[in-house]
Structures are given as C-alpha cells and as structure tokens.
Amino acid sequence: MTRCWNPILSLFLAFILFAAETVSAQVTTASRDAFPLPEVLKPNVEFWKNVYARYSEREVVIHDSRELHLVYEVVHLDSLFRGARVSSRLEWKKVDQIKKHYKTILLRLARMRKINLASLRGDERRVAALFGPATTPKQFRDAAKRLRGQSGLRERFRIGLIRSGLYLSRMREIFESEGVPLELLMLPHVESSFNYRAYSKLGAAGLWQFTRSTGRQYMKINYNVDQRLDPLIATRSAARLLKKNYETLGAWPLAITAYNHGRGGMKRAKRKFGKDIGKIVRYYSSRTFGFASRNFYSEFLAAFNVATNYRKHFGELTFQQPTEFEEFTIPDYVTVKTLLSKLDLSHEEFKSYNPALRNPVLQSRRRIPRHFPLRVPKREGIDIASMYAGISSAQKYGKQVTPEWHKIRTGENLSQIARRYRVRLSELMAANNIRNAHRIYAGQNLQIPYGGRTPRVRTLARTVTPPAKETTLADASDLTPSDKTVLDVPRTVRLDEPVPEARKTATPGASEGVGYISARPQASRPLDAVQRQNLKMVAVRELEAKIETVDEIMAMALPGDYVEMTRDMTVRVVAAPKIEMMHESFRDLDMPQNGQVMVEPDETLGHFADWLGIQTYKLRRVNRMAYTTPIRIGQRLWLSFENVTPEEFHRRRVEYHQGIEEDFYRNFRVQGEMAYTIRTGDSIWYICNRNFEIPHWLLKKHNPDRDLGRLIAGQEITIPLVEARFPDDVLNN
Numbered sequence: 001m002t003r004c005w006n007p008i009l010s011l012f013l014a015f016i017l018f019a020a021e022t023v024s025a026q027v028t029t030a031s032r033d034a035f036p037l038p039e040v041l042k043p044n045v046e047f048w049k050n051v052y053a054r055y056s057e058r059e060v061v062i063h064d065s066r067e068l069h070l071v072y073e074v075v076h077l078d079s080l081f082r083g084a085r086v087s088s089r090l091e092w093k094k095v096d097q098i099k100k101h102y103k104t105i106l107l108r109l110a111r112m113r114k115i116n117l118a119s120l121r122g123d124e125r126r127v128a129a130l131f132g133p134a135t136t137p138k139q140f141r142d143a144a145k146r147l148r149g150q151s152g153l154r155e156r157f158r159i160g161l162i163r164s165g166l167y168l169s170r171m172r173e174i175f176e177s178e179g180v181p182l183e184l185l186m187l188p189h190v191e192s193s194f195n196y197r198a199y200s201k202l203g204a205a206g207l208w209q210f211t212r213s214t215g216r217q218y219m220k221i222n223y224n225v226d227q228r229l230d231p232l233i234a235t236r237s238a239a240r241l242l243k244k245n246y247e248t249l250g251a252w253p254l255a256i257t258a259y260n261h262g263r264g265g266m267k268r269a270k271r272k273f274g275k276d277i278g279k280i281v282r283y284y285s286s287r288t289f290g291f292a293s294r295n296f297y298s299e300f301l302a303a304f305n306v307a308t309n310y311r312k313h314f315g316e317l318t319f320q321q322p323t324e325f326e327e328f329t330i331p332d333y334v335t336v337k338t339l340l341s342k343l344d345l346s347h348e349e350f351k352s353y354n355p356a357l358r359n360p361v362l363q364s365r366r367r368i369p370r371h372f373p374l375r376v377p378k379r380e381g382i383d384i385a386s387m388y389a390g391i392s393s394a395q396k397y398g399k400q401v402t403p404e405w406h407k408i409r410t411g412e413n414l415s416q417i418a419r420r421y422r423v424r425l426s427e428l429m430a431a432n433n434i435r436n437a438h439r440i441y442a443g444q445n446l447q448i449p450y451g452g453r454t455p456r457v458r459t460l461a462r463t464v465t466p467p468a469k470e471t472t473l474a475d476a477s478d479l480t481p482s483d484k485t486v487l488d489v490p491r492t493v494r495l496d497e498p499v500p501e502a503r504k505t506a507t508p509g510a511s512e513g514v515g516y517i518s519a520r521p522q523a524s525r526p527l528d529a530v531q532r533q534n535l536k537m538v539a540v541r542e543l544e545a546k547i548e549t550v551d552e553i554m555a556m557a558l559p560g561d562y563v564e565m566t567r568d569m570t571v572r573v574v575a576a577p578k579i580e581m582m583h584e585s586f587r588d589l590d591m592p593q594n595g596q597v598m599v600e601p602d603e604t605l606g607h608f609a610d611w612l613g614i615q616t617y618k619l620r621r622v623n624r625m626a627y628t629t630p631i632r633i634g635q636r637l638w639l640s641f642e643n644v645t646p647e648e649f650h651r652r653r654v655e656y657h658q659g660i661e662e663d664f665y666r667n668f669r670v671q672g673e674m675a676y677t678i679r680t681g682d683s684i685w686y687i688c689n690r691n692f693e694i695p696h697w698l699l700k701k702h703n704p705d706r707d708l709g710r711l712i713a714g715q716e717i718t719i720p721l722v723e724a725r726f727p728d729d730v731l732n733n
Helices: 007-018 029-034 039-053 088-110 122-131 137-144 154-164 168-178 182-191 231-249 252-261 263-273 277-283 291-308 310-314 336-342 347-353 384-389 414-421 425-431 481-487 501-506 529-534 550-556 578-582 605-612 616-622 646-667 684-691 696-701
Strands: 059-064 071-076 147-151 325-329 373-377 404-407 445-448 544-546 562-565 570-574 596-598 636-638 668-677 716-724
Touching (some): 039 291, 059 088, 071 088, 088 122, 088 137, 088 147, 154 182, 154 291, 168 231, 182 231, 182 252, 231 252, 231 263, 252 277, 252 291, 263 277, 277 291, 291 310, 336 384, 404 414, 425 445, 605 616, 646 696, 684 696, 696 716
Antiparallel strands (some): 059 147, 325 373, 544 570, 668 716
C-alpha cells in the first residue's frame, strides 16, 4: 500500500509553478537555454497567449494560419446571433461566411496594380493596412488560402489551472524521477486542459492525449484497461516519450514538437534545418506538418507564460487539492460488483479512483484483470487488503471472461437473441452500444454479455424474403411487453407536422421537397390530400397495401419505422435512414479466410503480432515484407496461427476495434451526413485528419460501397457530421 499524495510537496509545487508573476522570475538561465524563444516565433506565442488568457470561448478569431499576427476580426458569437443560443454547426457556418468575406477582399486586393489606402474604404482599407504597401499580389492570393478561425480558450484554460492542483505534486515526483524538465508539466494545458477524460475525434485520450498507436508502446491499452486515462501512469509514459524524443533529437523544442508530429518527422526536419526550431516552423514543409504541429512549441511557451502569470490574467484562483489513496495489486480476476459489495464506496467514486478501467469492467461484464493496481481513497474504515481477504474464493477467478459472439441472421431480433442466450435485453443492448433495438441488421456481430449462457439447442432463426443488400435491417417486431418497456418507444406523432430538414437531406434517394414521417400510433382518421402529397416512396421493406386510415398504417408499421406513399396510394413501411443504423452499431469484421485477412484502419503489424502471439518479424517473413515496409489499409495479410486459433485471433481483433468505437460513441454522436466531392490532390489521410477531423474507420463505415484507397477527382463520398456528446469532457481537435 502506498500513500501517494503529499500536501507539502503540493504547496511547494504551487509555489514553484505559480508564485512568479513573470516568466523571467521563474525560468533559470539554463531553462531559457533549454526552451528558447526565437524572434520569428514571438508573434505566434503572443497569439496563443491571447487565445488562452484573453479571448472567450464565445469569441472566434479570424486570422492567417501562417502569419498569426494577421488577425482580421474577432467574431463575438453572442452578438452575431443577438444572444440566441444556436447549434455549434450553425455558428461555424456563419464564421465560414465571414471568412469568405475576407477571402473576397484579399482576392480583390490581389487584382489591384497598386494599393492606395486613401482610395479604399471599410474592411478593404483595414485589411490592406494589415499587410503594408509592399505586399505583392501573390502574397494576397496566398493569404486568401490561409484564412482560419480559432475559438478562444480563456474559460477552459482557467478550469485547467484549477484542476491541475489534483495532479501536479505527484506529476512533479514522476518527472523528477525520470529526469525530465518540470517546465514540460505545462503541456497538458495545451493537450487537454488537465482533463484526464479528454477524448479527441481522432482517438487521442487522456491528460496527455496519447493516440493508441503511441500509447501502446508505454501502457496497457485493451478492451479491459486503457491506461491513457490514468493521469499518473500517462504522466510517466509522457515523461519517457519526451525523454526519448530529446535523446534522439538533441533539443527540447524539437522533442516537444515531436510529441505532436512524431519523432520520425522531426528527424527529417532536423536533417534540413538542424536544431533551429524557428527555421523549422517557418520553412519546413511536409504533408503531415500541419497547423497543429507547426504551432505546438509556440503553444507550449504561451501556456507556460500564462500559467506562471495566472494572477495577471485570472486573478486569485483556488486550486483543487490532491487526494490520498491506497493502492493494492489484485492477485486474481474479480468483478467490480464483488468488490463494491465489500467496500464502503460508491460506483462513481470507485470509477474516479481507477480511471484506467473501461466500461465493460466497470459494468462487471468483464473482470478486473489480475495484477491490476487497484486504488481506493485513503480514509478510516477502508482496509482494502482485509476486505479482499474476506471475498469468497468462489468469487475469485483464474482467468478473464471470454465473451461469446452471435452473428444476426435475417429475421432475428434482439428480444429473440436475448432469450436464446438467457440475458436481459437491456444488458445485450448495453454490451453492444445499441440505443435503439430496431436498428440492428443481418450480418451484425453481437457480443453476448457476461452471464449469458450458450443455448442448449441451436435452432435456425425465422427466415423471410432475402434482403436486397447485406445491410438490410433485421426484423425487430417480435417483442415481449417487458422488452417494449425497455425500448421506450414514443407513442404519438402528428401526421401533418413538417418533415425535419435534417431527415430530408440524410435520406438516400429522397427528392427535393419530399420527406417522411415516423410511424407511431394515433387516432384513426383518413389521410387528406396534403398528407398524401408530402409522402413518397424512398425504399425498402417489401410490405405494400392500399390504405385509407392511419390505423391501417400502424398495422403494417413497427415502432420507429417510417411510412412512405406513392401517388397511386401504394404504401411502404421503411426502416430509418442509413445514418440512424450506422452510428448505433459496431462495424463487423470477417473471420480469417484461407489464413488471410484484409487490413482495416487503425491496424498495424504490431497489432496483428500481438493478436497472434508471435513476433513481428515472423509476420514480415510470412508476407515477404522488408523491415521498413508498412502495411496498407485494404492489403491482404497472411497470418500464422502457431500460438492461437483463428477464433481467438478474431476475438482479440474484434475487441480492439469495438473498444475504439465504444470510446468514440461514448464521447461523440453522428448528427447527419454531407456530400463531399473529391478534389485533385485529395487523399484519405488529408480528408480525415485535416478537412473534417474524423477517424478513417468512421468514414469507411459511411461509404461501404466506395474504395477509399482509390479516390478519383470528381467522385462524391459521404462525410459523417460529428459533434461532442459532453463538450466539457472531450477535446475537439
């Protein structure tokens, strides 16, 4: 057992990090040498200081993405919409219109032979004055391509300062033990605002925003545990990564930038420009060295400046106090439910002390892994060792739960499957992140939650007419009364209400001005001419009839379905649009065929080696791959099953991808779709990482019939529109 938080160290660290009113008072000569501020970066650092300490989250700075001192306007969102609260998507559409306004001005200035400020008026004169009289037409044209909007972060930075008190004393101990400069403890202000629950759209997680691929080099990341979310374990991993970067690159500015851009990328930059971070930021060009990488060191310096002068910007602050806890290494596999039955501790409190445990373990669908360092608050009445000794041996296990999987057949529904495996419908839905039991489809893989039993007799599922596509929704009509209660099905709707615009645009094949309505019970009455005009067939379930009353529609429709009608009064009951199905379920992966699989997004050769229980070089040898050759998405990869069965390999692989999607859907929702036309020079990496900041696997899920590895200019793809579920707990890149 270890007592980890030391109040004296906490006060000492508070003095070291926050008492100084200026950077020069805090940083020694050695530190200034270690973290230089080149003249060329001073405007960038000043810009980020304003973002962190001056501009509110309700303000958007319209600026040049390379010359950060060129600020065209600070947009006040509340004034823009006269105090009305609108969706963030609408706000950014308005910001985009303002950016287009300045783009028009810059292009107009580029067409002028000579800039005469006296002849210009309004925004044109102000923009021209920003650049100066010696600006060339090319410089104006280039600036027109670099317009960017940046939200202020004053409120978020202030909150980050307050909650940093929870961790800094222990983080200081970790950095000192690893031999890493304490100044780097300011990086979480840039990465996550000291929010250990932060999760980005592209899958970076925790206080230090580790990606899965980088994090797995230092921490355990699997379906049961994600140590990126543990502030202390992630801090030690960050210290080791930063130290490795420094040992490789020889300068802290390069090591810090490599934290964002990658060690390999910075080695290439160093070969061109040496250790001069100013030249690298100014002149280094790479497909992946974008705005975030180019500004990362400047953001760090700005965050350090603001944090060490916090009174100047935020006044007096009351920092959260560190907590004390006991740590106990679990010798067996045991469920959280069993532990909490012995501990005087709430589920939420247990979760907060053990943030690395993922939901399947916290919900007792999986067991806490053996040798896991369990934490409980240090307080009288809790003796975790004695408590654990009192747990019955029947509740301690020698291995982890191995889940069973079920592939949905055409005609099956969740209620049938739950009864078949003797589990509750609600548990089956929770285990598979299904929020609407009607949004399942033939071919979907379901994980049977812990506690379910293999059916004694495996009977064939009820069959219906084969669907036209593999993604046709499975039948969800065979529900018991108790199941319907779980589903929380809405019961009323007006047939004459306007059709939401979002649903019109999200429906494949829908014509302009045509919508559909939700099929839910209502009193019987004939459809009038207006209602008939507003209904139209869009697709898919083969159930047709002539109707005159709403009751007849309800006889055919399932709760949550949609009703459509042709001009001759032929009606079809249609499942919800594709977007509703996609963001409620996990993607499916095929079992290995003839010893091969196709590489999916987020997979590396190291992952395949781990799942197969072999070393990476064996996989390279089997596939005749050179040491430096990476695997590609869509590539056929030969496997070696010398240590695991194909079924066990498949289980591990599916769990990896399911964990990624569970984390994503817990933090984000897909609100709709938009069409995007491929432009010359577009790549799938650029579209996902730069244009829309969405994971590759999500884009692939919304384009099942597209070969995203072979994009053609003029081709149209579907872009899912993503927004945060909990804006304060996630980090939007």
